[in-house]
Amino acid sequence: MRLGVLDVGSNTVHLLVVDAHPGARPLPAHSHKAELKLAQLLDDSGAIGPGGVDKLIAVVRDALRAAEDKGVEDLLPFATSAVREARNADDVLARVRAETGVELTVLTGEEEARLTFLAARRWFGWSAGRLLVLDIGGGSLEIAYGIDEEPDAAVSLPLGAGRLTAARLPGDPPDPDDVRALRRHVRTEIARTVVEFARFGRPDHVVATSKTFKQLARIGGAARSAEGLYVHRELKRTSLEAWVPRLAAMTTAQRARLPGVSEGRAGQILAGALVAEAAMDLFGVEAVEICPWALREGVILRRLDHLAAG
Template sequence: MRLGVLDVGSNTVHLLVVDAHSGARPLPAYSHKAELRLAELLDGEGAINSDGIDRLAATVAEALQVAEDQGVEDLLPFATSAVREAANAEHVLVRVAEETGVKLEVLTGEDEARLTFLASRRWFGWSVGRLLLLDIGGGSLEIAFGQDEEPDAAVSLPLGAGRLTSGWLPGDPPDTEALRSLRRHVRAEIARVVGEFTRFNPPDHAVGTSKTFKQLARIAGAARSSEGPYVERRLSRAGLEEWVPRLAAMTVEERTELPGVSEGRARQLLAGAMVAEAAMDLFRVDEVEICPWALREGVILRRLDHLRGS
């Protein structure tokens, strides 16, 4: 069957269309993205402003038309931290439903971590043993650990690359004091949850998912995306430690010239790198392998599991 996953994130609204069957891996058929940056369309009280709501409804309507054009039989629409944490989240959901007919499911941060963990486990399989997942989105950082398909521990922290950039790094390039303040904040937030994971045995394999980790791996020398998803890509903590000060010294325009860095993501790449470096350091991870699958694939896999069970 042809499934569509509509992901309303902090940076983009992404429709992923896949051909999926129970017991088989989902095959990507079509991808449609719109850069919305909901996390930046807030008023002074933390509510998504009227322009943001109008643009979101229009973007969802457009994605719905694309899904219909692509022959999607089952659409799985969900929203993450930008909508979840908005002061007017309920109003936003009602408006989108009234104007488009799409009822967005708001995932909790723990849901995000668990579903992304499921996707990573299915991608790498049982042979990698105990798995530590790190996922940096626009609004939050997800961390999960376990040796099964359901993690033993899963948390979500408000340390997304877009959120931190808009709230902590206004300069271009940012000044030294702003960088120090952000570094202290990021490390303090992550350090609060490290104990939830270190009570288990150390991970056998650590993975990083989503766009931030992919772009950081690319600028550190990993294969380009055009070489396909089955090429092994890794990112070392040592490499990150070299790149963080280099990114901090660059303007946004200069970062867009780096390999694999899109214009829309260049501004928040530094904050993402600081979160990745802090997480790898505090969890004593020397290297992560980049996983091509993340939250959207986790949602699809969970849906297929439910279909198989019924």
């Protein structure tokens, strides 16, 4: 069957169309995305303003047309931290439902972490042993650990690259004092969670998902996405530590010229790098392997599991 996942994220609204059935690997058939940056459309009260909602509705309509054109049988629409944490989330969801017919499921942060972990587990298999999975989104950082398909621990922290950039790094390039303050904030937040994971012992394999980690790995010399999903890609902490001060000294335009960094995400790659560096350092990780599958694939896999169970 042809499934569509409509992911209303903090950075982008992304429709992923796959051909899938229980017991088989989902095969990507089409990808349609629009950079909306909902996390940066919140007003001073924490609400998504009318203009932001209008843009969201227009983008959802475009995605619905793309899904129809591609013959999607079953659409799985969901929203993450930007909508979840908006003060007027209920009103936003009601308007989207009334004007597009789409009923967005709002995932909790823990659900995001658990579904991303499921995707990573299925990608790497049982031989990977105890997995630690890190995911940096636009609005939040997800961390999950476990040996089965359901993680033993899963947390979500408000440390997304888009959120932190909008709130704490106003300059271009940012003021060094702002960078240091953000570094302290990020490390304090992550350090509070380390003890929750430490009791399970050291992981056998550490993987990272999300566009932020992929771009950081590419900056550090990893293979281009054009070389395919099955090429081994990793991000080393030493590489990241060397790049953070360089990114901090660059303007957004200069970062956008780096290999693998898109113009739309160039402004927030520094915040993402600070979060990635802190997580790897505080968890004692020297390198992470980049996982091609993440939250959207986790949603698809969970749906297929439900279909298989009848």
